[in-house]
Structure formats: C-alpha cells, structure tokens
Amino acid sequence: MGRRILITGIDTFWGSMTAKSFEADPTVETIIGLGTSDPKVELERTECLRADHSYSIVSRIIKSTKVDTVMHTFMATETSAFSGRMLNENNVIGTMNLLAAVGGSPSVKKLIVKSSSLVYGSSPQDPYFFDENSKRPSLPKLRIEKSMIEAESYVKDFAQDNPHITVTLLRFSNVIGENVTTAITKNLKKRILPYLFGFDPSIHLIDEEDVVSALVFAANSDLEGIYNVAGDERVPWSEIGSIAAARPIPLFAYATNLISAPLIKSGIVTITPELMDLMKYGRGINNTKIKQTGFSYKYTTSAAVAKFCKLNQLRINLGRAKPEYKYQKEIESFFKHSPAVIGESTTSNE
Amino acid sequence: MEKPTKSDQIKSVESKIVKLVDKVGDNEPESYRQSDVDRWGRSESIRKLTGKLFDPMYTKYFRAEWEGLEKIPTKGGALLVSNHAGAIPPDAPVIMHGIEKELNRPVYGLADFWFRTLPIAGTLWNRGGGVPAHPSNAYGILHDDQQLALVFPEGSKGPSKLYKERYQLRRFGRGGFVEIAMKSGVPIIPIAVVGAEEAMPILTKLPSISKALNLPYFPITLNQVLLTPFLGPILASVAYLPAKFKIRVLDPIHFDVPPDQARYSKTKILDESENIRLRIQDAIYDMLAHRKNPWLG
Structure with missing residues (x-):
C-alpha cells in the first residue's frame, strides 16, 4: 500500500501546491485535501473536502481514511484576511482538533506543521539571527502571535506525548510570490512599499515555490523537530522596494495608525499590526539547520523579490490577471468517480 | 576598506570554484542584491562616506595617536575591549575609524540595543557598523565571520560618570564579553583610551x-x-572640545579553554574580566602620568 496523505488548508496556495506535487509522486496512493473553501489549483486525484474553521470533522476523516501522513498547512500566518476571533478559531482550536484526531489514530506516522517566524516577534532586543532554540526576548502582543505560540505549544506537547509520531514544525519567514496574498505582496502589486520614516530594518523573504518544496521535503524525509525556513540573505526594507521597482511611501513612525489613517483606511497602503513591528525592527532568521539536512533553496530573498517583480510587471502589462481556476464540485467528482470516465481525466488548460 | 583584501579575493575565487563544481548538482541560488548592506546591517559605502566626513575630526581635531597598533591582528576574529567616556562618547568612532584607516579592516561596534529604537540615527549607526550587543550577534561576527568587534563593557556607566570621576573605570558588566570571546575562540585585545573624558x-x-x-x-x-x-x-x-586622543593597544589575551562550550566557569570569567579591567586602568594611569595637558598631550 502506498502512502496516504491528508493535507489541511487545501484552499491555501501551499496546500494546493503541496497536493499537486504529491500527485506526481507514484509512491503516494491517496491524497485527501481539507479546506474551508475550494482549492485554488486544479487537482487531479486529490479528494477535496470542505470543513469549518475549527476543523471539527477531521477526526472522522482520519479514522475512516487511515492516513499515515498529516500536513497541517492551514495555520494563518498573516492577518490581512482574518478577523481576530477567526484567527483564534483557525489557529488554536483548529490545531487542537487536528492534534486530538491525529493522536487518536493508530495509522498516522508523521505530522508536519507549517508555522511562521512570527513566533519570534520583532523587537529591538532581538538577536540579529533567530535560530530554532532562540528565546523570544519580547512578550507577544499581537493576537496572531499569541495564537501561533499557543498552537506551537500544543504541537510541542503533542510531540512529547506521541514519540511514535515524527513531528516536524517548519517556521517560514514572510512569503513572497504572485499567488500569495499578504500585506507585503498587496503593496508590491501596486508597486508601492510603505516604510516607517527613519527606519530601514532587514528582513528575509521566501519564495512561494520554496515554501512548497520545503513542505514536500519534510514529508519525504525523516526530519524531526523545529526548522526555520527563510531565503538566504537578509535584505534591507528599502532595497526590497527598489528591487521590486516599488515607490516608497513614508509613514510616520509613531502613532502610525492614527496619523496615516487616511492612507490605510482608504486601502491605498495595506498595513497589518504584525507588519508594523517588522517595518521598525525587521527580523533575522538563521536558516542553516534545514540546509544541513540536504534541503536547498531555489531563491534567495532578493531573487524571490526580483521574480515577483517580473511576474507582476507581466500581469500589469497584460492588463489582466491570470485566468483563475474555479473549482466545480460536480465536474470534479464526475471525472474522479464516474464509471463513464475511462480515459485521461485532465483538462488541457494547465 | 574599499578594496577587497587578499583573503576576500581568495574566498571569492573559492566560491566561484565551488559554484562550478555545484553546477553538476544544484545551482547556488542567484542574488539580485542592489546595495552593499551586509547581514549585520553595515554598508561599506556608507561607512566610507562617514569615514571621509569623520577623518578631519580624527586627524586634525582629536589628533589621535596610536601605540601598539601592531598587536591587533590583520586577520581572524578578535574582541577589542576599551574604556568608555565623554557624554556622547567619541572613543567609539575614534577607535573604529582608526583601525579601519590604519589596518584596512572593518570593525563592528557592539552597543546597547537602545540605538535600534532611534529613527534615522539608529539606521545610520547600524549602516556604520553598529550592532546590538547580543551574545549571538557577537558570536556571529567573531566566530562565523572572523571579524573584529569592539565592545565597551562599562556600558552606559562609563560615559555617564561625572568629570570629577574621570578615568575611574566602572564595573565591567557581568563579564559577558569574556564568555563570548571564550565561546568564539578569539583573543581579547584591551585598549586604553585617553582624551575622551576631556572631549565632553x-x-x-x-x-x-x-x-x-x-x-x-x-x-x-x-x-x-x-x-x-x-x-x-x-x-x-x-x-566636542579639542582634546588630544592617545590610544594604547595592550597585549592580547588568549584563553586556554576550548571554544563552543555551553558554559564556562563563572569564576574564571569574572577573574579574567577583572584582570582586563585592571590592565586597562593601569595603562590609563601610566598614560596620564606622562601627559602634560589634556589638549596637547
């Protein structure tokens, strides 16, 4: 029997793309995707299921499908699309339900959790490079940070209580890519980059492709424990703007939300609370531990930005977005399960 | 400091060879960097500019005079430890600029993270080679990058002392700088500075x-x-007032302990720390005994 994989967050870009790369792997027999909405990418043999934000049905799914690997990619690492309450529901309660389900199932051998370097925070007391064991010097203030730290603490307890399950926790830096929607990409798509006047901290970015390949790498190897995943190079904020050909928009560094309210409320610039600290103090991440296990990054921070810029210019010059994939349940289930389908089920608009 | 040193050239050739070899397997990820800001936030070009602006101050105004500069290694990591004085301490830029000018190698100045909270000044401080004095930063600079770092173990207790307490070294923190040097496997080079007290x-x-x-x-x-x-x-x-600066580099101290240990004997750390403090204090007394007046030296 081949590998049986459950992917949560199939409706996120990484969930879909991870599923897609597993589809190409012949050792993977079954892929089950769980998401709160429909998948973003056309999937061939992944079984997609809808769930609510707290993933209450996950236990039933794991019991009945006997999956051996669970990829937990649905934790929200960015608040631009989430309200505070939903964050808690999604990150904390969702992770708790998932862990309870995985722990109760004898079939699961491996659990991979996608987390974020947001758990390290961003403050003046920070070391220049956080490694996996670094303690966070500042107290978490933001709701998203608190929710992720809480979710991670559940994962750590779970790993201790279930030594027979290989638990891998990947902490990704801020992601950039034309398919991901974060405050940074939203701004850069408009070719602007807000900054706090007088501050120019350095940050890491990771390309969306590298996120997916790190997740797949973790599933295909015996990694255990916590790993930072961030593009090489720590690049100053201003330089990210200049590589992306974005116009810098200065914001006043104190009482920013109040003074810059017209810019922010009108939607001209997108600012999230977690971006505010990042624009002041940045965040450095030591990404060597995962490299030592054999993983290699395809893009550096600057290359990821340059690639994003190129694709964005193409999109602007074409004057329209890429044709978006629309998931249609009846059609998908016809191709996957109907006895009438005897040939290739893929469509050709790939 | 603008020209790459020999070891840098060798390094770049080496990395090119490694890249050629690696082409068979995975390609090294490409870089699209546009500025020369390094991973500690230091920019060689901004440093060059501020160096140019500061040089008249260094040569004409403070008339900095070095003694024992040859004791600072031209390659490999070393932790420079000095006394700290003057309301806005001028000793940090004088030592950093002096070494960069005379030895043509960068110096990272470790200082309180408070600088990071300052708009504009904090960014300039960082681009000029200032780094928050976090143990992991110091280890990265000294051990991984094998560079020079300058630290003032007195912290703000040094510059904040009154003129009547001049040249009386304060407590050297908790000896954290000794532990970092031990962990990084680099020597400590004590430096005694005379003149900063009278400058402000x-x-x-x-x-x-x-x-x-x-x-x-x-x-x-x-x-x-x-x-x-x-x-x-x-x-x-x-x-600043035009005080004459005299800087004496003392003999390097090598620790006979293995690097990269999780913990070092607190007794040894505090003994070494106090020993370094006394050596700097003695050197300062010696220099002051030979000084005719603060302005002409």
Whole structure:
C-alpha cells in the first residue's frame, strides 16, 4: 500500500501546491485535501473536502481514511484576511482538533506543521539571527502571535506525548510570490512599499515555490523537530522596494495608525499590526539547520523579490490577471468517480 | 576598506570554484542584491562616506595617536575591549575609524540595543557598523565571520560618570564579553583610551529629564556651558572640545579553554574580566602620568 496523505488548508496556495506535487509522486496512493473553501489549483486525484474553521470533522476523516501522513498547512500566518476571533478559531482550536484526531489514530506516522517566524516577534532586543532554540526576548502582543505560540505549544506537547509520531514544525519567514496574498505582496502589486520614516530594518523573504518544496521535503524525509525556513540573505526594507521597482511611501513612525489613517483606511497602503513591528525592527532568521539536512533553496530573498517583480510587471502589462481556476464540485467528482470516465481525466488548460 | 583584501579575493575565487563544481548538482541560488548592506546591517559605502566626513575630526581635531597598533591582528576574529567616556562618547568612532584607516579592516561596534529604537540615527549607526550587543550577534561576527568587534563593557556607566570621576573605570558588566570571546575562540585585545573624558566632560546630570525623555542619562556638559553663547544650545550639546586622543593597544589575551562550550566557569570569567579591567586602568594611569595637558598631550 502506498502512502496516504491528508493535507489541511487545501484552499491555501501551499496546500494546493503541496497536493499537486504529491500527485506526481507514484509512491503516494491517496491524497485527501481539507479546506474551508475550494482549492485554488486544479487537482487531479486529490479528494477535496470542505470543513469549518475549527476543523471539527477531521477526526472522522482520519479514522475512516487511515492516513499515515498529516500536513497541517492551514495555520494563518498573516492577518490581512482574518478577523481576530477567526484567527483564534483557525489557529488554536483548529490545531487542537487536528492534534486530538491525529493522536487518536493508530495509522498516522508523521505530522508536519507549517508555522511562521512570527513566533519570534520583532523587537529591538532581538538577536540579529533567530535560530530554532532562540528565546523570544519580547512578550507577544499581537493576537496572531499569541495564537501561533499557543498552537506551537500544543504541537510541542503533542510531540512529547506521541514519540511514535515524527513531528516536524517548519517556521517560514514572510512569503513572497504572485499567488500569495499578504500585506507585503498587496503593496508590491501596486508597486508601492510603505516604510516607517527613519527606519530601514532587514528582513528575509521566501519564495512561494520554496515554501512548497520545503513542505514536500519534510514529508519525504525523516526530519524531526523545529526548522526555520527563510531565503538566504537578509535584505534591507528599502532595497526590497527598489528591487521590486516599488515607490516608497513614508509613514510616520509613531502613532502610525492614527496619523496615516487616511492612507490605510482608504486601502491605498495595506498595513497589518504584525507588519508594523517588522517595518521598525525587521527580523533575522538563521536558516542553516534545514540546509544541513540536504534541503536547498531555489531563491534567495532578493531573487524571490526580483521574480515577483517580473511576474507582476507581466500581469500589469497584460492588463489582466491570470485566468483563475474555479473549482466545480460536480465536474470534479464526475471525472474522479464516474464509471463513464475511462480515459485521461485532465483538462488541457494547465 | 574599499578594496577587497587578499583573503576576500581568495574566498571569492573559492566560491566561484565551488559554484562550478555545484553546477553538476544544484545551482547556488542567484542574488539580485542592489546595495552593499551586509547581514549585520553595515554598508561599506556608507561607512566610507562617514569615514571621509569623520577623518578631519580624527586627524586634525582629536589628533589621535596610536601605540601598539601592531598587536591587533590583520586577520581572524578578535574582541577589542576599551574604556568608555565623554557624554556622547567619541572613543567609539575614534577607535573604529582608526583601525579601519590604519589596518584596512572593518570593525563592528557592539552597543546597547537602545540605538535600534532611534529613527534615522539608529539606521545610520547600524549602516556604520553598529550592532546590538547580543551574545549571538557577537558570536556571529567573531566566530562565523572572523571579524573584529569592539565592545565597551562599562556600558552606559562609563560615559555617564561625572568629570570629577574621570578615568575611574566602572564595573565591567557581568563579564559577558569574556564568555563570548571564550565561546568564539578569539583573543581579547584591551585598549586604553585617553582624551575622551576631556572631549565632553559632564558637570552634572538631570535624572528627571532623562526619565521623562526615556534616555539612559541627561548630562549638562562643560561644552554646553562654554559654547552655547557661540554655537547655540543644540550645536553646543554635540560639539566636542579639542582634546588630544592617545590610544594604547595592550597585549592580547588568549584563553586556554576550548571554544563552543555551553558554559564556562563563572569564576574564571569574572577573574579574567577583572584582570582586563585592571590592565586597562593601569595603562590609563601610566598614560596620564606622562601627559602634560589634556589638549596637547
């Protein structure tokens, strides 16, 4: 029997793309995707299921499908699309339900959790490079940070209580890519980059492709424990703007939300609370531990930005977005399960 | 500092060879960097510019004079430890600029993370080679990058002392700098500086204002008293008096302990720390005994 994989967050870009790369792997027999909405990418043999934000049905799914690997990619690492309450529901309660389900199932051998370097925070007391064991010097203030730290603490307890399950926790830096929607990409798509006047901290970015390949790498190897995943190079904020050909928009560094309210409320610039600290103090991440296990990054921070810029210019010059994939349940289930389908089920608009 | 050193050239050739070999397997990820800001935030070009601006100050105004400069290694990591004085301490830029000028190698100045919270000045400080004095930063600079780092173990207790307490070294923290040097496997090079105390002497301090402004200390300096009628209050607060700078590099201290240990004997750390403090203090007394006056040296 081949590998049986459950992917949560199939409706996120990484969930879909991870599923897609597993589809190409012949050792993977079954892929089950769980998401709160429909998948973003056309999937061939992944079984997609809808769930609510707290993933209450996950236990039933794991019991009945006997999956051996669970990829937990649905934790929200960015608040631009989430309200505070939903964050808690999604990150904390969702992770708790998932862990309870995985722990109760004898079939699961491996659990991979996608987390974020947001758990390290961003403050003046920070070391220049956080490694996996670094303690966070500042107290978490933001709701998203608190929710992720809480979710991670559940994962750590779970790993201790279930030594027979290989638990891998990947902490990704801020992601950039034309398919991901974060405050940074939203701004850069408009070719602007807000900054706090007088501050120019350095940050890491990771390309969306590298996120997916790190997740797949973790599933295909015996990694255990916590790993930072961030593009090489720590690049100053201003330089990210200049590589992306974005116009810098200065914001006043104190009482920013109040003074810059017209810019922010009108939607001209997108600012999230977690971006505010990042624009002041940045965040450095030591990404060597995962490299030592054999993983290699395809893009550096600057290359990821340059690639994003190129694709964005193409999109602007074409004057329209890429044709978006629309998931249609009846059609998908016809191709996957109907006895009438005897040939290739893929469509050709790939 | 602008020209790559020999070891850098060798390194770049080596990395090219490695890249060629790696082409068979995975390609090294490409870089699209546009600025020369390194991973510690230091920019060689901005450093060059500020160096150019500061050089007249260094040569003409403070007339910095080195003794024992050859004791600072031209390659490999080393932790430079010095005394700290003057309301806005001029010893840090003088030592950093001096070594970069004379030895043509960068120096990273480890300082309180408070600098990071300052707009503009904090960014310039960082681009000029200032790095928050976090143990992991110091280890990265000394051990991984094999560079020079300068640290003032007195912290803000040094510059905040009054003029009547001049050249009396304060406590050397908790000896953290010794532990970092041991961990990184690099020697400590003590440096004694004379002149910074007279460049901006503190007459008195106003604790209520420093508390209100969230500053480490708020001094009333001799410079403000003497120069305000001529320069106005703001310029007079930042203008130095033309003290003569003398800098003496003392013998490097090598520790006979293995690097990369999780913990080192606290007794040894504190002994070494006190020993370094006394050596700098003795050197300062010796230099002051030979000094005719603060302005001509």
